[in-house]
Amino acid sequence: MQTKYYVVPQLKDILHPVDAPLKKLVTSLKNFGLDYVDIYLVHGPIHGQSISMIAQGMADCVNKGLAKTVGVANYSLEDMNKMQEELAKYDVPLATNQVEFSVLCRLPEVSGLLQACKERGIVLQSYSSLAQGRLPGKYTKDNLPPKEYRFSSYDMADIEPVNALLEKIAERHNVPISAVALNYNLCKGITPVVGVRKEEQAFSNCAALGWRLTNNEIREIDGVSFEGHATKLWQHG
Template identity: 80%
Template structure:
């Protein structure tokens, strides 16, 4: 398949390294060049700042990310885990170089609605920023794969609630899934789509791809969304990483 048929996204890793200290502005460009070499690509479609804890100032990060666009190494740039305030700050800094902030990627699912309840999701809509969700299925907790007797691995830390507490959520998702003739996974992903969110999911098996694709081509009713909202979890933020 031609390269233009794929959308490839990667991230600028923000945990401080020598590159960040010696080349604070050039670090995003240098790291992207390394990623492109490793991937065997000339460019990526989307390049994100992985988190808000970078040692560089917003001004320097924005300048470095803008340079990646100017050199044609990425088509657009975004951020991840940014709060509303920091997202707006980055958007304003990028605008100085004529580069839009395209994406803010944060954890969002039925088990973590904090970006919606905090106003971050609305801010993205108002500013033309795509809100992209990771852990859209709460690392498998919203697929029906796990139960209180078969919990997920302890390493699955996002939305790591006890499965017994999640059972009311799964019961609602399953009831809607059975009524519509789709998978529980499809209902959970469609919920994100109905909120105006672009969900990111991991696929390792063919059946997972089939379940995920069942989320397309339809939308939950307002009544079904209210049912899910009623059993959903707000989740929380952390000062170190998940600020958004």
């Protein structure tokens, strides 16, 4: 079980900045009917508290047995390293950094964040691993995704060469296109997070397991991939 500390400040967060992560986790556990969560993440880097304050609050969650591990989401390399160092003061490791990563957003790899995670023993999780339906072939230039699907929001006409290659590789391995896109993340050493709304989506996603793209196929995908971009407030990866 994984949940997040929502970072948009409320009055009680301002009055009790260090205790805010713990208080919110206690509320979440009551709502879930659980005694603890496996991973508790800081949802983003825009919290009003300093990283040292957030680290102390997150460490309290682990030391009180309410979270097995803690992590962050959307943290830059600099902020991630700072959080790891602050958590270490309480003998709590930083388990993960969850950022956008897919064939259409390789910024965490290009920026050096992925390599830093590997060197520091931090698991890089990817959200929007299928670019909100743009990679599995659900959307095309004639069937555009909803406007609120903002991650990796490139013109679908520009994405056609990417999906054409993924489809070619999928046929080669006899798997769905989504399985190729997710396997790409796995081959990079990334743990993909992916939404499931239908039973067939679960089966398609699971088809990414038990095999690996060849080095040549990875290079082919790299050749048509997008670097992606960060934003000032949120996507720092």
